[in-house]
Amino acid sequence: MALPGTLEFERVIKRTKLTPLAVEVLKSRFPDAPDPVKRWLPSKPRWERVLPDLDVLSHELKALKKRRGKIVLYGHDDMDGITGLFIGLKILRNEGYTVVPLIPRREIETYGIRPGRLQGVLEPGDLLLTVDYGCSAVEGVAWARRNGSSVIITDHHMLNPPLPDANGIIDPQPSGPPAADLAGCAVLYAALTSILPRYENDPQLLAATALGTISDRVPLSEWNRYLLHCFSLIRTDHLTEGLKLLMEEWPCREGNWTGSMVRSHITSTIGKGYNSGISNMLDFMFSYDRRWCKALWKQMVKSSEERGQLLSELVGRSMNLKDPEADAFGMIMVFMDDIPPGMGGTLASRLCRIHRRGTIVVTRREDGMLVGDTRSVGDWNMAGFLVSMRDAFSSAGGHYRAAGFSYESPDWHALRELLLSHMAEYPTCPVPPPHIDLFVDELPDPRVFTCLAPFGPGFLPVALKIGSMRYLLQLQQNGQPSWCITEDSGE
Ligand SMILES: [Mn+2]
Numbered sequence: 001m002a003l004p005g006t007l008e009f010e011r012v013i014k015r016t017k018l019t020p021l022a023v024e025v026l027k028s029r030f031p032d033a034p035d036p037v038k039r040w041l042p043s044k045p046r047w048e049r050v051l052p053d054l055d056v057l058s059h060e061l062k063a064l065k066k067r068r069g070k071i072v073l074y075g076h077d078d079m080d081g082i083t084g085l086f087i088g089l090k091i092l093r094n095e096g097y098t099v100v101p102l103i104p105r106r107e108i109e110t111y112g113i114r115p116g117r118l119q120g121v122l123e124p125g126d127l128l129l130t131v132d133y134g135c136s137a138v139e140g141v142a143w144a145r146r147n148g149s150s151v152i153i154t155d156h157h158m159l160n161p162p163l164p165d166a167n168g169i170i171d172p173q174p175s176g177p178p179a180a181d182l183a184g185c186a187v188l189y190a191a192l193t194s195i196l197p198r199y200e201n202d203p204q205l206l207a208a209t210a211l212g213t214i215s216d217r218v219p220l221s222e223w224n225r226y227l228l229h230c231f232s233l234i235r236t237d238h239l240t241e242g243l244k245l246l247m248e249e250w251p252c253r254e255g256n257w258t259g260s261m262v263r264s265h266i267t268s269t270i271g272k273g274y275n276s277g278i279s280n281m282l283d284f285m286f287s288y289d290r291r292w293c294k295a296l297w298k299q300m301v302k303s304s305e306e307r308g309q310l311l312s313e314l315v316g317r318s319m320n321l322k323d324p325e326a327d328a329f330g331m332i333m334v335f336m337d338d339i340p341p342g343m344g345g346t347l348a349s350r351l352c353r354i355h356r357r358g359t360i361v362v363t364r365r366e367d368g369m370l371v372g373d374t375r376s377v378g379d380w381n382m383a384g385f386l387v388s389m390r391d392a393f394s395s396a397g398g399h400y401r402a403a404g405f406s407y408e409s410p411d412w413h414a415l416r417e418l419l420l421s422h423m424a425e426y427p428t429c430p431v432p433p434p435h436i437d438l439f440v441d442e443l444p445d446p447r448v449f450t451c452l453a454p455f456g457p458g459f460l461p462v463a464l465k466i467g468s469m470r471y472l473l474q475l476q477q478n479g480q481p482s483w484c485i486t487e488d489s490g491e
Contacts (some may be wrong), residue, residue, distance in 0.1 A: 014229060015041055019448040025437045025462055026452075040452075040459075042178075045223045047190035050179040053152070056168030058195045060127055060150050061097075069125040070098035072149075074113060075184075076133050077103050079267055082281045083212030084131030084154075084185035089282075090208075091192045091199050101282065112395075113140030124148030130155065132184025132212075135171050136397055138164045154188045156180070156218075157397050158383045160390065178222035181458065185212030186227060203234035207243050208285065214259050215267040217401050219458020228454060242284040242293045249297075252479035259456025260353075260491070261475065269297075269304045273342015276303065307343075314339060314347050315354070318361075323416070329423040330431045332359040335412050339363040344373035345402070352377060356489060357431055360419065362412065370407040370415055376400070377491060378432025389422050401457060434487045436465045446481035449473050461490035 015037055018026075026036040033039035048054050064071065073088045075081035085101050092099045102121060104112075113134060122128055126149045134141070134153035141151050141164035151166040159173050170191050172179035182190065189209045193200040210231035213224055220228065232254055236247050247253055249269070251261045270277040277284070277300035287293050318334045326333035332355050339347060344361050352359040352375035362372045376382040382403040386396040392415075396405035407415050443466060453475065455461040461473040464483075471483040472490050 014451075018451050021438070021444055021448045022452050025449065028437050029459075039222060041225055041229060042222045043226075045178070045190075045226060047179075048194045050175045051170050051172055051187070051191055051194070052174075053168030053170050054191055054194050057152050057170065057191055060152055060167060061092075061095075061195070064097070064127045064150070067125050069127060070100060070123075071127045071129055072100050072102055072118070072122045074102045074128060074130045074133065077278050078132075078272055079215030079270065079278070079281075080184045080212040081132045082278060082285075083208040083215075084188050085282055086208045086285045087185055087189050087192070087205050088129065088131055089286075090202075090204060091196060094199075095196065103279075103282075113137040113144075115140060115143035118144055118147075122147065122149050126150075127152065131188045132156065134166070135159050135163065135169060136395070138162055140164075141166050154184070154191055156182055156184045156187050157399055158387060160387050160397065177219070178224070181219045181221045181224055183209075183213040183216040183218045183224075185209055185216075186224065189227075201230070203236070203238055204240065204243055206231045206234050207239060207247060211246065211262075211266065214262045214456065217259065217263075217457050218399070220259065220454060220456040221458045225459070240286055240288055241290040242287040245290075245293050245297055246285075251477055252475075256450045256453040256475050256479035256481065258454060258461065258475055258490070261477070268308075268346075269300050271300070271304050271307055271342075272346065273340070275307065276300075276342065307346075310340065311343065311346060311350060314343065315350055318347065318351060323420075325420050326360070326423065329420075330357055331423055332357050333362075333416075333419065334360070335362045335416070337364040337412075341366075344371065345375070345404070348373040348375040349402075351375075353491075358382065362415065364410070365406075368410045370409065370412060372405045372407070374398070374403050374405075376402075377489065385422070385426050388426065389418065392418055432489060434463065434470060434489060435460055436463050436470060438462075439465050441466065443471060443483060446473055446483055450475075450479070450481050455490065457491055463490070 026040050030036040030039045071092055073085055075085040089099050089101060122144055124147060128144045128149050128151045130153050133155055135155040135157055144151050152168045153166045154170045159171055170187060172182055186209050189205060199205060209227055218224060236244050246266055249265050251257050251265055270281060272278055280296055284293060284296060321334050323333040332351050344363050348359045348361040356377055358376040358380040360372055360374045362370055365371050374382045381400050383398040383400060386403050386405050390396045393405040394408045398404055449462040464471045469485055472486050472488060474482050474484045
């Protein structure tokens with residue numbers, strides 16, 4: 001029996017608050033599930049049953065404590081990586097470890113774990129622990145091991161052999177969803193809290209996990225929904241001032257929100273790459289200095305407005321540059337050789353949203369070589385698409401909805417031919433048909449469906465059909481729901 005006041009108890013309450021029509025929606029979305037309500041919001045997942053190598057992580061942490069080595073925690077400069085670093089730092093420092101975060105700045109440095117980057121930081125006897133990255137870092141991991149360090153990878157990206165020879169690789173991809181839907185930060189959260197369960201209800205960790213999960217656009221499916229629900233129940237009075245401020249910016253945190261509302265209010269404000277707030281985010285999330293946080297946030301809002309203008313300009317120009325042949329395959333493909341560093345992904349996201357189609361944006365790096373950022377909707381596995389042609393790329397990877405590649409040649413025409421010929425062969429559906437949950441005779445009060453929020457990728461807002469009209473549930477900034485006649489997916 002769950003005790004009142006515990007997260008477990010509250011979870012039960014949320015399930016029982018579903019309206020009959022909301023239950024009908026769940027039945028139609030999960031037709032094969034014996035209990036659609038439980039599929040929608042499961043009980044606490046048994047992470048340890050699915051995540052591999054947790055025993056290796058546990059063993060390495062114990063051994064490290066004995067030999068008094070330090071942890072070098074490697075992550076990337078995006079929200080999933082930064083929130084992952086926050087989670088790792090908070091738990092492991094609290095456990096008495098010396099933890100050194102290592103974050104390459106992608107706008108000025110090359111991608112990935114490289115011996116040159118580890119030299120002077122990672123010493124023999126240390127543990128190199130990664131978050132949201134590492135499953136393709138063959139060279140860097142080999143160097144670290146030769147140098148006398150242990151290496152544990154935690155990642156959620158697709159595993160493409162050859163895999164690095166790490167002591168352990170904690171990546172849920174091979175087991176498929178729901179574990180494979182976890183963001184990188186959530187994989188580290190699940191791994192560490194499986195070993196150290198006393199941290200699982202920590203509001204700071206749940207807030208960071210939710211932020212990384214929404215920013216990374218992973219599906220809001222079972223395990224992610226469980227984490228988001230726990231997050232909706234946290235009390236904010238014990239958060240750092242930085243996290244508190246982010247929670248104040250979170251639209252209708254305890255109620256009705258969608259992933260895109262959060263991304264446009266928080267993730268985009270922080271931004272990525274040049275002139276963004278991402279390089280200060282770790283300090284921000286740990287800060288108890290409200291004035292500093294407020295001032296920094298104000299600055300981030302200003303910079304994001306400037307980036308927004310730049311993005312509008314790029315979107316405007318890219319409209320005339322859409323590749324007509326890619327269009328015929330239902331894809332948006334744009335080549336522009338002057339996209340500022342870090343903006344390619346943002347532009348791809350925006351184009352993907354505007355056109356509701358898979359999008360490939362290619363630009364030129366400073367050294368003249370080509371790099372691509374891709375986003376997708378519908379049944380188009382971007383990482384799968386790129387990885388299936390990885391012989392052509394010096395690096396390619398990512399996940400279902402967001403992936404990237406580097407092409408070590410300046411020849412756009414050759415790359416274009418290659419991408420187009422591959423689009424013709426790769427079996428996929430890049431333009432998703434608009435979903436319909438229920439056919440009804442008259443429009444119900446939209447409030448009967450808000451109990452199903454949050455909505456986002458993998459769990460789109462409710463859509464009803466009356467005759468030939470399709471109505472999509474929309475949430476206002478204040479969480480108020482309304483109906484909108486549209487063929488839009490709502491993602
Ligand atoms: Mn990620």
